[in-house]
Amino acid sequence: MPYLEVTFNLPIRNTYTYTTPNPVPVGCRVKTILGRRKLTGWVVGHPGGPPEGVDTNKIRAIEGQVDIEPLFGSSLLELAHWLAELTMCSPGEALSSMLPGGKRESRDLTESVDGDEDYAVDELTGDQQAALDSIGNLSSGWFYLYGITGSGKTEVFLRAAEAALSEGRDVIYLVPEIALSHHLVEGLKNRFSGLVAVIHSGLTPSRRLAEWRRIQSGEARFVLGARSAVFAPLRNPGLIIIDEEHEGSYKSGASPRYHARQVAMHRCRENGARLLMGSATPSVEAWHMMSAGGLQRLELSGRPAGGAMPTVSIVDLKKEKALLSGELVRSMARVLGEGRQVLLFLNRRGFSYRYSCRSCGEELHCRYCSVPLTYHKSTNTMICHYCGYRSAPPSSCPECGSMEMLAAGFGTERVEEDVSRLFPEKRVVRLDTDAVRRRVVLETTLREFRNGKIDILLGTQMVAKGLNAPGVKLAGVLSADTSLNLPDFRAAERTFALIVQVAGRSGRFVPDGEVIIQTFRPDAPAIRMAAENRIGEFYDYEIEQRRLLDFPPFSRLFRVVIRGKDEKKVFRTADQLASSLANRGKHWKLMGPAECPIGRISGQYRRHIILRSNGFDHTHAALGEALNRIPPVYGVRIEVDIDPVSLL
Ligand code: ADP
Ligand code: ZN
Ligand code: ZN
Numbered sequence: 001m002p003y004l005e006v007t008f009n010l011p012i013r014n015t016y017t018y019t020t021p022n023p024v025p026v027g028c029r030v031k032t033i034l035g036r037r038k039l040t041g042w043v044v045g046h047p048g049g050p051p052e053g054v055d056t057n058k059i060r061a062i063e064g065q066v067d068i069e070p071l072f073g074s075s076l077l078e079l080a081h082w083l084a085e086l087t088m089c090s091p092g093e094a095l096s097s098m099l100p101g102g103k104r105e106s107r108d109l110t111e112s113v114d115g116d117e118d119y120a121v122d123e124l125t126g127d128q129q130a131a132l133d134s135i136g137n138l139s140s141g142w143f144y145l146y147g148i149t150g151s152g153k154t155e156v157f158l159r160a161a162e163a164a165l166s167e168g169r170d171v172i173y174l175v176p177e178i179a180l181s182h183h184l185v186e187g188l189k190n191r192f193s194g195l196v197a198v199i200h201s202g203l204t205p206s207r208r209l210a211e212w213r214r215i216q217s218g219e220a221r222f223v224l225g226a227r228s229a230v231f232a233p234l235r236n237p238g239l240i241i242i243d244e245e246h247e248g249s250y251k252s253g254a255s256p257r258y259h260a261r262q263v264a265m266h267r268c269r270e271n272g273a274r275l276l277m278g279s280a281t282p283s284v285e286a287w288h289m290m291s292a293g294g295l296q297r298l299e300l301s302g303r304p305a306g307g308a309m310p311t312v313s314i315v316d317l318k319k320e321k322a323l324l325s326g327e328l329v330r331s332m333a334r335v336l337g338e339g340r341q342v343l344l345f346l347n348r349r350g351f352s353y354r355y356s357c358r359s360c361g362e363e364l365h366c367r368y369c370s371v372p373l374t375y376h377k378s379t380n381t382m383i384c385h386y387c388g389y390r391s392a393p394p395s396s397c398p399e400c401g402s403m404e405m406l407a408a409g410f411g412t413e414r415v416e417e418d419v420s421r422l423f424p425e426k427r428v429v430r431l432d433t434d435a436v437r438r439r440v441v442l443e444t445t446l447r448e449f450r451n452g453k454i455d456i457l458l459g460t461q462m463v464a465k466g467l468n469a470p471g472v473k474l475a476g477v478l479s480a481d482t483s484l485n486l487p488d489f490r491a492a493e494r495t496f497a498l499i500v501q502v503a504g505r506s507g508r509f510v511p512d513g514e515v516i517i518q519t520f521r522p523d524a525p526a527i528r529m530a531a532e533n534r535i536g537e538f539y540d541y542e543i544e545q546r547r548l549l550d551f552p553p554f555s556r557l558f559r560v561v562i563r564g565k566d567e568k569k570v571f572r573t574a575d576q577l578a579s580s581l582a583n584r585g586k587h588w589k590l591m592g593p594a595e596c597p598i599g600r601i602s603g604q605y606r607r608h609i610i611l612r613s614n615g616f617d618h619t620h621a622a623l624g625e626a627l628n629r630i631p632p633v634y635g636v637r638i639e640v641d642i643d644p645v646s647l648l
Pocket of ligand 2: 357358359360361362397398399400401402
């Protein structure tokens with residue numbers, strides 16, 4: 001009987017040997033029993049016999065074959081091994097993340113709305129044409145389309161895709177979040193019809209598999225999707241596009257913790273393909289690479305649809321009594337009076353995010369996480385945004401018994417209430433994950449806003465991303481500080497990007513856009529430079545800060561999180577790991593172990609160790625060895641995150 005080498009979607013690095021009555025190709029899934037569990041695994045090899053020293057009689061037969069045709073060909077299997085090695089996960093975890101789905105139950109969210117207006121582009125601007133020419137001049141390489149908001153990057157991406165397809169090569173187009181890209185999906189389907197496959201998390205496992213097969217067969221040659229679409233099984237990848245390159249969602253938050261940009265770079269190198277990234281607010285790494293070489297910079301500077309950069313003013317919240325400042329309310333009234341639209345951005349869901357006692361100051365925290373609970377008025381509950389814990393708002397202080405509990409700090413729900421009261425005759429819509437339970441609601445809202453049927457749109461991240469609505473005259477950032485105050489070295493970079501992006505939603509078609517940025521820290525460089533549109537200056541400043549602190553892009557970070565319910569075990573494991581990495585060479589600096597900024601989530605204590613490395617391969621190898629030496633501790637999980645985007 002032939003033997004199969006099988007890997008599982010488990011954090012176990014070694015593979016297992018099974019026998020099979022029929023030959024099963026590498027890249028297929030098989031049903032097996034591992035220990036006492038029924039598990040589906042991936043066939044990754046055909047060993048000639050059982051591993052050395054293992055009794056042939058002890059080797060189990062598989063329970064069944066899942067796929068007839070392999071889901072992964074040799075180049076994707078190689079990619080999986082590269083990914084597993086790089087991110088320190090098992091090959092099975094890598095393969096499972098490349099073809100996601102089936103892990104969690106998913107609903108089919110593909111209900112669709114149509115009737116979108118389209119803005120056809122007849123003639124390219126000089127900048128756009130020059131960018132395309134540069135891309136066309138080289139058959140491979142890395143390009144960065146740096147263009148201000150509204151400068152027409154999408155059109156360049158689409159034309160570059162057309163060119164690649166006509167050269168007989170296949171295209172991947174990555175977007176941060178497919179749910180926010182409905183407009184683009186419709187446009188693509190019009191332009192590339194049957195060649196397009198859209199991969200997103202709303203697909204049922206069977207639909208996803210069907211799309212996968214369409215791509216494998218060569219029927220679909222243009223894949224649009226979020227992060228994991230970077231693994232699409234195209235036959236001849238020739239162009240990978242990363243739209244809004246700076247977005248954090250390109251980094252996976254679960255094992256394997258990869259960055260789509262990193263995978264795209266690797267795939268392009270392996271396939272002699274072009275990589276084309278773009279943003280109005282490149283990541284600091286990308287900006288640095290553009291000046292250091294290795295990444296060819298292409299620039300778009302105007303707004304071809306007739307807009308211009310908006311005028312921006314900063315409001316100091318220290319001088320205001322409410323989150324809707326006098327200046328903001330006056331501007332809103334004026335703009336709405338002209339029949340134009342307003343966009344408001346606030347990075348906090350819920351009604352209020354602090355609930356504290358007036359007498360003793362006690363603040364209500366989640367029982368399982370070290371974060372405050374958020375009050376949601378519509379459901380009259382206190383909710384933890386990290387673990388989902390819910391409780392009724394207390395009628396008295398749990399600490400001192402005082403009846404005077406005070407809700408403070410504004411969330412979107414609260415602002416919606418205030419705005420509706422101030423402008424009762426205007427149509428106000430709130431867009432956040434609480435308001436949008438169904439994809440179709442999101443699509444409808446975005447379309448109605450584009451078509452001018454909503455006067456004021458208020459929301460979280462969702463409204464900051466790529467919204468292209470002609471009627472927006474005023475964009476307001478209600479509190480620029482929320483992200484700036486996070487204990488994370490990327491806080492400034494993120495705040496800067498957010499402000500520039502939100503501001504970029506106004507004045508896209510008419511050159512009279514206005515932006516108001518409210519903040520308690522009007523002098524913070526990230527806020528001031530974003531407001532004054534001093535883009536290059538901000539990057540110079542931020543890169544200098546990183547140089548002084550020896551943070552990325554001048555070093556690379558390896559973060560290890562140790563978590564578990566038993567605090568002592570967590571401490572002990574973290575200390576053990578740290579001591580085996582301390583003072584062991586010149587290639588890295590050890591920071592920690594320390595409590596993570598969010599010290600507890602879902603009842604688990606969290607500590608982390610950070611290695612700041614100046615020799616990636618050495619550090620990678622040493623960390624791998626150190627982790628192998630640590631004996632497994634029951635109830636303690638160790639997670640490795642290389643090049644983390646968040647340190648919370
Ligand atoms: P970005 O992604 O750079 O923020 P978009 O790609 O959304 O900008 O383009 C902004 C608007 O400009 C869109 O409505 C688009 O149709 C329009 N546009 C793009 N290129 C041209 C062009 N060459 N002539 C006229 N309008 C254009
Ligand atoms: Zn109290
Ligand atoms: Zn919680």
